[in-house]
Amino acid sequence: MVVAVTIPAMAADKAKLDERLTDSQxxxxxxxxxxxxxIPSSILGGASCVVVIPAYKKGAFIVGAQYGQGVATCRTGHGWSAPVFVQLTGGSVGFQIGGQSTDLVLVAMNQNGLQxxxxxxxxxxxxxxAAAGPVGRNAQAGTDWKLNAEFLTYSRSKGLFAGINLDGTVLSQNIDDTREFYGTATPFKTILNGNIPTPPDARPFVxxxxxYFIATHNK
Known part of the structure; x- marks a missing residue:
């Protein structure tokens, strides 16, 4: 009976993670x-990592509450890594947007962001x-973002896509979801460094x- 109850529960959890990957894609x-x-091509080409937090529903934005769950992948010497599962919590200043459904995208722009x-x-x-990221073909970010910003941050709400201030939020690994997806508590660093093959369920997202995030040149 224990097995009969546990297997469907595990399958449901895995289905939820697959849905998160599909939503992020x-x-x-x-x-x-x-x-x-x-997102401008200059940012696409220079990105080290990409984090996507699919929409939270109306009423989810409360001081101290968890904002959402998402996935991340990093650029490696042989393409983009298998994904890891992350969570974004805390820091509601600048993020109170009337409880509307919102998608978040964070782009690591240099080695510091990667680390x-x-x-x-x-x-x-x-x-x-971090800095609110620019949008559009010819958009320019702040004058010093290339030197100082380790992350560019974006939000999408009601179809509008723009940079956002996420200062004060904490991005951390979701160990339980990563363990559920890979079957073991594989370290984030091992996955994001490209040392784990991308599972079939994650290939569409990666x-x-x-x-889109094609390197414009090699250094």
Whole structure:
């Protein structure tokens, strides 16, 4: 009886993670479908890691509450890594948007951002400098973002896509979901460094990231 109860529960959890991957894939496709309002090519080409937090529903934004669950992948020497599962919590200042459904995208722009992603937890704006990301073909970010911003942050609400201030939020690994998806508590660093093959269920998401986040040059 224990086995009969446990297996369906595990399957339900896995289905939920697959849905999160699909939602994240769809978010990227929908954002990039309108180039004039999408992430600029200069940012796509220079990204080290990409984090997608699919929408939270109305009423979810409460001080101290968990904002959402998402997935992340990082660029490696042989393509984009298998995904890890993350969570974003805390820091409601600048994020009270009337409880509307919102998608979040965070883009690590340099080696410092990558190193924060390889750790298991960091605070945006304190441990890792962040800036609201620009949008559109010819959009320009702030004058010093290339030097100082480790992450560019974006939100999409009611179809509008724009940079957002996420200072004070904490991005951390979701160990339970990662264990559920991979069958073992594989370290984040091992996965994001590209040392674990991408599971079949995750290939559409990783492939979509690779489709748009194409390196403009090799260093």
């Amino acid at each position: 769809n978010i990227i496709n929908e954002i990039m479908a309108t180039p004039d309002k999408a 924060h992603m390889l750790a298991n937890k960091f605070k945006i704006g304190a441990d890792a400098a 492939g979509t990231v690779a489709k």
